[in-house]
Amino acid sequence: MHNRIILSIFLTLITAGHVWAETVDRKIKVGVLAFGTLNWELAVVQEEGLDKAQALTIETTSLASAEAGKIALQGGSVDLIVSDWIWVANQRGQGTDITFLPYSTSHGALIVPAGSPIRGIADLKGKRLGIAGGGLDKNWLLLRALAQKAYDLDLNQSTDKVFGAPPLLNQQLQQGKLDAVLNYWNFAAKLEAQGYRRLLDGRGILQGLGIEVDVPSLGYVFRESWAKTHEDTLTGFMKAADTAKKSICESDAVWRKVVPLTQETDERVQNALRQHYCDGRIKSWGEAEKKAAAEIYGLLHQSGEGRLTGKSEKLPEGVFWR
Template sequence: MLPRFFALWLVFMPWMANADSGAHHLTIGVLAFGTVNWELAAIHNEGLDRKYGLDLEVKTLASPEAGKIGLRAGSVDVIATDWIWVAQQQQTGADYRFIPYSTHAGALMAPAGSPIKGVADLAGKRLGIAGGALDKNWAMLRALAQKDAKLDLNQAVDKVFGAPPLLNQQLRDGKLDALLDLWHYAAKLEAQGYRRVLDGREALQGLGISEPLPNLGYVFKQSWAGSHAPALDAFLKAAGEARNLLCESDSAWQKILPLTDEPDVKLQGVLRREYCAGKVKSWGEAEKRDVAKLYALLRQTGGAELIGKAEKLPAEIFWPYELKP
């Protein structure tokens, strides 16, 4: 298996060197370990950038915060992040907008023999959290613990924030009692015998929301989109088609396998199945109402520090975009 960053270099370097200077330029910032890379690679591999007249530049980020800094500074046009951050930033005067990308949320993982059976059992434990203090998965887990067990996880656990590869290793080394992980890293742990205590869909159901929500999306400045509408439109069309191809074309999937960093064929199939299960099938007023409901629940748990001062979800954070099943 190719080393992670070398695999990224192989996929993206020829693309960037042969960009069509007459196409609509868009720069996207992505994490090296994020599954958005699979989709971006498929755009290039299947010629969708040329099909839609898109000059797509990919910048690999060291951390989620680096992407947010780049978006503020204008060094990237688009990043993939959650609507929670967008809602918080909108209340400070930022003009960021959100288009849904995936319904995937994280999973709470523990060793097979661990006594941790639910959120209440996390009290006093050392918990790894993939992401920062404002991560969407952490926010939902905190809300669920407060609702079900009257437990303030922010105070009740010994928190360790970090990147998924590092945290996965710490869990394997016994340095963590449990790990709130990204979905694809959780799948790898499960294949190695670790137990899924709770996943994001179950957390939503526990909070009273029955349907999967697109927590993760493409985020950009409204001011940028207003003057670069053709580039945004080309990107959304290319990304949507790439997503479908990865789920429907074995050839397209095989080409991006180095980016999964996974040699096990069986687990490669699991990753593909789970990736496709996270596709956003519907996005309209009903889904936005559920997001607003979740916003209110998270505000009760995390307050203004987590979600912002506004009592209701700022509806203007959503870019005009509708997807019907």
């Protein structure tokens, strides 16, 4: 009897050791922007115990900016960030093994005051235009390509450009210092909730350029070498994150817990952020989207003269994780 008890305890300890080892092995280090939507999801993952359900240990690192996230990933201090596939393509062209899985189809947008006389791209001529992300922002390059194609208009020369941080550009538009703003989706959503008008978004720009397929703009970005040795961890994380997304979009109770993370007190703005976030959930990802991405890459390579995309004229292999 005594021996059976000892054997039982021994087997229990071995089993516990296996479970502990599995949990430790399924650890993922995630770089998170303080006000990014990934932060919403990870909060729900923790609150709902979705990490435990997948036997995951999620370690988060707060990032000061998107650029800081790229540096952290390249330096190995984090395993995964959210970024855009254009940057991934640039890195692949330089020989790195960074790769991409879709996260969101939310696009930036061109916003004007409700009573603005600006009704189309051609009306931007001579206007003061705020642009988030700098001169190589993909939305800006694509908008320039569309203006050139549709109106033979060089926006780079015909507008008074102001490059700046997204919240500052919103503030300048509200103060009447800008005529229009090309801003990221969440900052555009805030303006729309306050009565400003969406003239065109990234999806509309692509359609104007002949690309009808909705290509995810942002994705989970990680090293291919890490993913190959941590496939269970990556799969578990994706399952937990997808469940969190579903809860945010379908459960008002869960959304109320997320609201403080938006740092917004206006309910109209809160609801606009939720709507645009949920509209950006991935509905389709396959060969059609990858083919469209290759077309977009070609347009950006030509418009940005390779400064955004890198030297490769074609979308490099391995940009998208299998």
